[in-house]
Amino acid sequence: MTQETTAKFNIDTVANAAVTPEVELPWAELGLKQNEFEEILKVLGRRPTGAELAMYSVMWSEHCSYKSSKNHLRQFGAKVTEEMKKDMLVGIGENAGVTNLGDGWAVTFKIESHNSPSFVEPYQGAATGIGGIVRDIISMGARPVAVMDPLRFGAIDHPDTARVMHGAVAGIGGYGNSLGLPNIGGEMVFDAVYQGNPLVNALAVGVMRHEDIRLANASGKGNKVVLFGARTGGDGIGGASVLASESFDDTKPSKRPAVQVGDPFAEKVLIECCLELFKHSLVEGIQDLGAAGISCATSELASNGDGGMQVELTSVLLRDHTLTPGEILMSESQERMMAVVTPENIKAFEAVMEKWNVEYSWLGEVTDTGRLIITWDGEVIVDVDPRTVAHDGPVYDRPYARPSWQDELQANHFNGSAADSERPATSGALAAAVTELVSSPNMCDKSWITKQYDRYVGGNTALAFPDDSGVIRVDEETGLGVALSTDANGRYTYLDPFQGAQLALAEAYRNVATTGAVPMAVSDCLNFGSPEDPDVMWQLAEAIRGLSDACMELSVPVTGGNVSLYNQTGTTAIHPSPVVAVLGKLDDVARRTPSGWREDGQAIYLLGTTADELDGSEWANLRGHLGGVPPRVDLKAEHTLGEILINASRDGMIDAAHDLSEGGLAAALAESALRYGVGARVSLGEVAERDGVDLFTLLFSESQARAIVSVPRSEEVRFNDMCTARGFAHARIGVVDSATEALEITGVDSLPLDALREAHEGTLPKYFG
């Protein structure tokens, strides 16, 4: 399957580079800094060839090398106890971490960003975000089983938000639905800070048997290197047009799109094809092609293996025969994989490719030279130590300092502010406030989005949006499964990055426990502004320190993730947005706890205590206030609450549970009622007195480590005893009562469910059609 013709270029060979040190190279245009270029000269002992420069420039980019965050990210690996390592089969550094589920099962999950492309071209940007994260999961040897999408867009009424919303949601649906992966949850936050920098994060989860875990390394001299899947085209080459100087051909397009274009059908076939390769143990190592394409795959496979690799670049199947070697190395064309195959398995490998009609080409082989050598028609154009490309990139200790404005920001509390002067107090005003809250952009019903996603495919979805976590069955015989939740609060993190990151973890942890699952592992997507701004760098450093501390305290290790920097327009950065995904385990997904009330007469309990913590809350946001300090973090309380929720679910003590987070108790009560259209009578006087807060504060404060549960009458004694034994605040606040057809809260005007639903569900259709 060789090319019909080999394009002829004025090839910049290694031999040529050695004798022409004076040639000017476009390193600055490729995004390299002076010191980085000098480092490349030192590493090679000569000037790089055009192809080598292309490789170094993409692999040493912030996106691929984590050069600004690496020094801080080390904490995720360092703050790990033996207990946390117990179930970690593969940790940070591989395509995705792997966690032991028991019974021979393993689960792998990871969250990544696809922010910038999704702003430029929302449909393709969001679609290929799904594609990329799913290939990471396949690379580990797993069958992908579900996806989730945390989204953060600009103000709901800004004209450009509709463009991003329609495009990104259709892209996620169009790609994910075509892969046969249920979309089981995510987030949707609107805030003007994301106007020019929407956040489109994507999470994928996969499952496998322990013996099927695959790693990205090229071992065994003489083993063959193969590239398969889609052909390589000119899409996704950032800034590579400067390499056109390599070409004799002036007729080629001068500017290529920097956003990749996805083909979900090709990806679906690639998934099934890879799983068949794994089933017959036909690959020694495998790596997906994402950012930095072949540059990344060859250098990572080679440096993670035990030697070197030799690759003939003209063997790469192309969509566009005018691509230069540098462009081929940098192309981010989607739906491609690279694998290492023993000579004995070549025939069997090819048979699988033929069965699925997947194109492939043998590029070269594993060597023991310790060098990555890439040739073009036999002439050496790359000769490097692969480690210097993949792992030994620059690392920066960027200066950081607490912003000068942070103290003033934190001193500006909501309580006592002008925005707080008309705090609702009458029963009518409180009812209006609840309705306003549940119809607000961030708290409204998100089914306008989620009904565009297939939640059923696979037949293993036990819970999905709008429940607290998505729950997927892994083993049909035993019911063993996983729960997943992603959370972040940019406002909290802006007010206090250390605590904000901890609160993101606390909420995701709580959401997972709320469905009855035991939290096991964490993946994070750290979305921040420019690391070259000391203020932003401080936010990043504080967030990582806070998150890594909290992970250790809650005993849930970070198994992988991604950092997305430079999310800013001009000098204005987004709110620091560490999106935290927590994965939990359920021994039997049939026991999972949904968020809605069902049975009349069940008692509703509020777990946890409430303080006046409205700073950074949704209510303050609705009143245009952002200042003060976020709700207090209490990880011990989160842990105890988690234990209560998990035990109560396992022992059949509760029928419904819903965590309290954004929007506080008011939002939780409304959501639990609307979930199945079953109302309740609620009285909060005693709890307000116990906690020393007024009714408004009790309803709208966002104090942490709280949840509401519904308890069958027969289980009340046992449930009370369990909470008492653990010393955790619990109070009976009401009773499920479908006859009311309303949410009746003493001191608040009756909230008929029909009207509440209309308010809750009307917002997104109003803005987006």
Place this chain on the structure above:
Amino acid sequence: MTELPLIGSAAVADAPLSGARIGVVTFPGTLDDRDAARAVRLAGAEAVSLWHADTELADVDAVVVPGGFSYGDYLRAGAIARFAPLMGKIVDAANSDAKLPVLGICNGFQILTESHLLPGSMVKNDHLKFICRNQVLRVENSNTAWTSDYTQGQEITVPLKNQDGQYIADEKTLDELEAEGRVVFRYVGFNPNGSRRDIAGISNAAGNVVGLMPHPEHAVEAGFGPETAGEFSVDGLGFFTSVLSQIVGGK
């Protein structure tokens, strides 16, 4: 690699008592094949995997053409899949005296219309978006191979999820379908895609071939399908028990 038991469990892997074999076709891009196989097994039959490139029907007693995006559906839903070698066999068997029962779900329905086993066609939803929802259907004909376990006029709830689900046909064809009782399912309460006359599913004249856009195979197991107030619908199981009754009865 150990194959994941996404296609059911070892406990039911043994040939079921009924002895019935129901084929489930996989094309490149098929998505709901595991689900269809699970539904077949839960109904008590043996699910037989059929590959689009196969040239024999492997002695199956019935065939399910499941949902998905065969060949990406980039040209027109089902337009390429109909040319698969196995489809020729299925068309012949469905039209033969033996009247092989064939069920097309979603993309499978689209493939059956492209194959001319069923009249009409599906175009993009009238609102132009993908839609996933729990859909109420009315069984308009309980005398087909796939609906005999339902009662005439019974309302069932199954998931619906598609992009190109708007059923269209010319007025004459629609009138004929109505007159001959070949409108098998109609959308109730809400027409999710602009289908003519609220048609969700139809059959051929003999009643052995049925196609519909909604997904009965996703409403076969409590805990994993459409739910209302916490109650799960397993209404879809009737499709598979219906055909099983016919197969077993005919043996």
